[in-house]
Amino acid sequence: MSKVFLALQAIEESRAIIEAIIKDNPDVEVENQTAMTKVSAEGKLVINAPTVSDLIGREWDPQELQLVLITLAGNVDEDYDHFTIYWDN
Amino acid sequence: MTMNTQKRKKRLNMKDKYKHMTRLGWDTTYQDMDDVFPKDKFEGIVIHDWEGWEDPFRMTMDSYWKYQGEKDKKLYAIIDAFAQNNGQKNITDARYVSALKLFLTGVSPLEYQAHRGFADIARNFRGDGPRVACQMQAIDELRHVQTQVHTLSHYNKYFNGFSEFAHWHDRVWYLSVPKSFFDDARTAGPFEFMIAIGFSFEYVLTNLLFVPFMSGAAFNGDMATVTFGFSAQSDEARHMTLGLQAIKFLLEQDPANVPIVQGWIDKWTWRGYKVLGLVSMMMDYMLPESPQSWKEAWELYFEENTIALFKDLERYGITVPDCAATVSAEKDHLSHQIWMTFYTHAAAAPFHTWLPDEKKMDWLSEKYPDTFDKYYRPVYEHWGKLEKEGKRYYSEMLPQLCQTCQIPMLYTEVEAGKPTQIAHRQTKFNSERFHFCSDHCKDIFENEPEKYVQSWLPVHQIFQGNCGGSTLPEVLKWYKVEFGQDNLDYVGSPDQKMWKEWKGEE
Amino acid sequence: MSLEIKSVEIKPKRETFGHVARRIGEGKLASRYEEATYDLQPTANFHYKPLANPEFELYDVKKTGVVMEDWYKFMDPRQYHYASYVTARAKQQEVAEQNFVFVEKRNMLDFMPEEIKDEILEYVLPLRHYEWGANMNNLQLVSEGYGAALCNAFMFHAEDRLGNAQYITRIGLLLSENEAHVLDTGKDKWLNDSSWQGLRKAMEDTFVLKDWFELHIAQNIVFDAFIHPLYFNLYEQELNKRGGSSQSMMTEFITVWNEECGRWLDMTVKVAIDESDENKELITKWCEKYIDIAYDAVLPLAQKILSNPVECVDEVKGQLIARLNKSGLSL
Numbered sequence: 001m002s003k004v005f006l007a008l009q010a011i012e013e014s015r016a017i018i019e020a021i022i023k024d025n026p027d028v029e030v031e032n033q034t035a036m037t038k039v040s041a042e043g044k045l046v047i048n049a050p051t052v053s054d055l056i057g058r059e060w061d062p063q064e065l066q067l068v069l070i071t072l073a074g075n076v077d078e079d080y081d082h083f084t085i086y087w088d089n
Numbered sequence: 090m091t092m093n094t095q096k097r098k099k100r101l102n103m104k105d106k107y108k109h110m111t112r113l114g115w116d117t118t119y120q121d122m123d124d125v126f127p128k129d130k131f132e133g134i135v136i137h138d139w140e141g142w143e144d145p146f147r148m149t150m151d152s153y154w155k156y157q158g159e160k161d162k163k164l165y166a167i168i169d170a171f172a173q174n175n176g177q178k179n180i181t182d183a184r185y186v187s188a189l190k191l192f193l194t195g196v197s198p199l200e201y202q203a204h205r206g207f208a209d210i211a212r213n214f215r216g217d218g219p220r221v222a223c224q225m226q227a228i229d230e231l232r233h234v235q236t237q238v239h240t241l242s243h244y245n246k247y248f249n250g251f252s253e254f255a256h257w258h259d260r261v262w263y264l265s266v267p268k269s270f271f272d273d274a275r276t277a278g279p280f281e282f283m284i285a286i287g288f289s290f291e292y293v294l295t296n297l298l299f300v301p302f303m304s305g306a307a308f309n310g311d312m313a314t315v316t317f318g319f320s321a322q323s324d325e326a327r328h329m330t331l332g333l334q335a336i337k338f339l340l341e342q343d344p345a346n347v348p349i350v351q352g353w354i355d356k357w358t359w360r361g362y363k364v365l366g367l368v369s370m371m372m373d374y375m376l377p378e379s380p381q382s383w384k385e386a387w388e389l390y391f392e393e394n395t396i397a398l399f400k401d402l403e404r405y406g407i408t409v410p411d412c413a414a415t416v417s418a419e420k421d422h423l424s425h426q427i428w429m430t431f432y433t434h435a436a437a438a439p440f441h442t443w444l445p446d447e448k449k450m451d452w453l454s455e456k457y458p459d460t461f462d463k464y465y466r467p468v469y470e471h472w473g474k475l476e477k478e479g480k481r482y483y484s485e486m487l488p489q490l491c492q493t494c495q496i497p498m499l500y501t502e503v504e505a506g507k508p509t510q511i512a513h514r515q516t517k518f519n520s521e522r523f524h525f526c527s528d529h530c531k532d533i534f535e536n537e538p539e540k541y542v543q544s545w546l547p548v549h550q551i552f553q554g555n556c557g558g559s560t561l562p563e564v565l566k567w568y569k570v571e572f573g574q575d576n577l578d579y580v581g582s583p584d585q586k587m588w589k590e591w592k593g594e595e
Numbered sequence: 596m597s598l599e600i601k602s603v604e605i606k607p608k609r610e611t612f613g614h615v616a617r618r619i620g621e622g623k624l625a626s627r628y629e630e631a632t633y634d635l636q637p638t639a640n641f642h643y644k645p646l647a648n649p650e651f652e653l654y655d656v657k658k659t660g661v662v663m664e665d666w667y668k669f670m671d672p673r674q675y676h677y678a679s680y681v682t683a684r685a686k687q688q689e690v691a692e693q694n695f696v697f698v699e700k701r702n703m704l705d706f707m708p709e710e711i712k713d714e715i716l717e718y719v720l721p722l723r724h725y726e727w728g729a730n731m732n733n734l735q736l737v738s739e740g741y742g743a744a745l746c747n748a749f750m751f752h753a754e755d756r757l758g759n760a761q762y763i764t765r766i767g768l769l770l771s772e773n774e775a776h777v778l779d780t781g782k783d784k785w786l787n788d789s790s791w792q793g794l795r796k797a798m799e800d801t802f803v804l805k806d807w808f809e810l811h812i813a814q815n816i817v818f819d820a821f822i823h824p825l826y827f828n829l830y831e832q833e834l835n836k837r838g839g840s841s842q843s844m845m846t847e848f849i850t851v852w853n854e855e856c857g858r859w860l861d862m863t864v865k866v867a868i869d870e871s872d873e874n875k876e877l878i879t880k881w882c883e884k885y886i887d888i889a890y891d892a893v894l895p896l897a898q899k900i901l902s903n904p905v906e907c908v909d910e911v912k913g914q915l916i917a918r919l920n921k922s923g924l925s926l
Contacts, residue, residue: 158685
């Protein structure tokens, strides 16, 4: 299986998103680079909106990812309550 | 019996809601659909059901305005702060600025073309889903060209080599390389444009363009460009998913599409690679602090990362582009050969070049253990001697350009194991002879000769008397390149003089 | 103790880019709008002719009968470049969002008479297809037009139309409490109800226009000048009296947008006709043609929703003609 990954700007708004990813994706790898944080996983990675919302104390909309996203690798599926990246192979 | 008096409104899931917000078209009856959409059938691509399109990102306009508005607020705050504090003083060295000149003159105009191009296909595809996705990209690309112009506006006030970017892009010899690349995509049909730009450029090759420039900026203290880069990247994530979705959609619609798409992938990976030659020399030679070599970038972003992508596409019968082996073979040579070309032709280019210093040459030895010391260090050392004698070498000849990619034919037969022999291919069409840098460029020509015979080759044009005259000063005047300001070596340039003043040197 | 901070004086060599300075004057500071607009579009030395349309270059002044010495005379009085555009729209969408939330939270639609809901669903909802067609037309203008001054503005205008279509869709879903079949019914009306056919045909005829400036006149200058004032001003005034005032709350975005565009739209006409008698003649011809078409197309719709349809359509036509004559036409 191929790895999916997500790179976010290393700023305050990303902190809770990364925490939520770690919480909900057991085998995720986190890499801190200059000004960005890279998160990768085998085959699939899910960001659950309720998890992020709990961490920041307000309702978080997955579309807010736009503000901190740098790049990603994989197919995208999104809905009101999640943002998922995956490969089919 | 209890009555539930609380009104329960049916809730729409995001996928359905987005469909309601975007599937707004209809089959016309007062005009023939083929007249309303005259461009989407001539390429031989077969679409049975446009609703097979899966929307990658589901942003309605209100969300788009909201989030993009927020992003731009942050970006411009930093651009303003950079200008206010004269942030350009904090870069590692003013040589770095030539990388930015290359960007504004070579890349930013392509963003403008992408904007017009995606608007074109957004109008000309029959399906609603792709039309919405494409127009979002069209307006994103307008964002990119404008934010780039704004970010680099401050540099333009102090450094030469930025001021006439629009004029240069349409005329100067090496800028016809990116210009012809995008003109080629723009004049093709909508499906080819989508594969050329949406997939090959924005997905397969994007990391080889943006990461080098952005990490180069980060490593050399250029906060403004780093910030622009990050800000643009989230748009790029949407573009990448569009490109990926587009190719899967085409391949799934009909098996007849597979060989057509494969042909485009092969062609456009090669044409894109040729343009990226400029990036390779930027990475290896123009950054005082280099985060990564071209070879490393190719190995990571193409040879490693793209494998996952092509594995995903294997099931449709798509294979890795046929030029991959050539690019891989050339990775130890590309940046050196192209830097040598620009070093020697520095009189005619509105950005500076210079000899790599010892530190840089040792870095290059380390990154290119099989080739640098053997083939290229000796040349630089020779030119170094000439420079010390006050005879810094400037070529007074104009190079032959490849008919397809328009790069000077100063590359060598690396893949054939003869790296000191100039690579040259030829073919005849309508009893006229044409010249190419490689088999791949020749193949592209032979596939569509009527198209590529039209190329506006800058060197041919100069010799035909269409560029202001037959002498270099006349041509430079026609180019609006200021002699002794925009061109020549960094050493002795007004940029260098100014930099030394700022640093209190000399 | 005095503190003297030694600093090197950093003097700029130039205020802006060469092509901008040639337009605004040397030594002058350029605005963000000017730097983001002037001369962005290539004008020369194209490498290949378009496969689909080889009689023209990639960017070609000959794609319209309008002749301009300088296509950058069309600079946008709103000075919209991407950043100022999204900033303006972000504010407007926030107001719109608050309005929708207000209407929903206060269950205001419970107090809207059913017959008005039905009327809106039948006679306003299908406009989402009209806005989609306008989006298509403005994308055509971005693709075929000449000069970044106009084409940047067409891009923004295109996205605005998509936004309008989405707001109208949202209203439909709100009125029907997410029963999405009303959208299908609305589409059916657009396709088959006799009162909509004049407008639909007029729109489909614009989809095949070859001259892009003619398309701009037809869609942005004429058709919209009938549809928007009729539906989002005159009709809403009547709705307010009939208990349907929630509608104007929900269409606030469209109303404000429409008022804002006027400055830009009027400029495009004025600049073109100021240029030459030939331009004026051509644009006069187009305006006359499309005003007649629009009038005939819109009247059957007005008859379904307004108590005095002929008066209203005449009023709207009169206002358009007055505006166009103020820009220099003599209609």
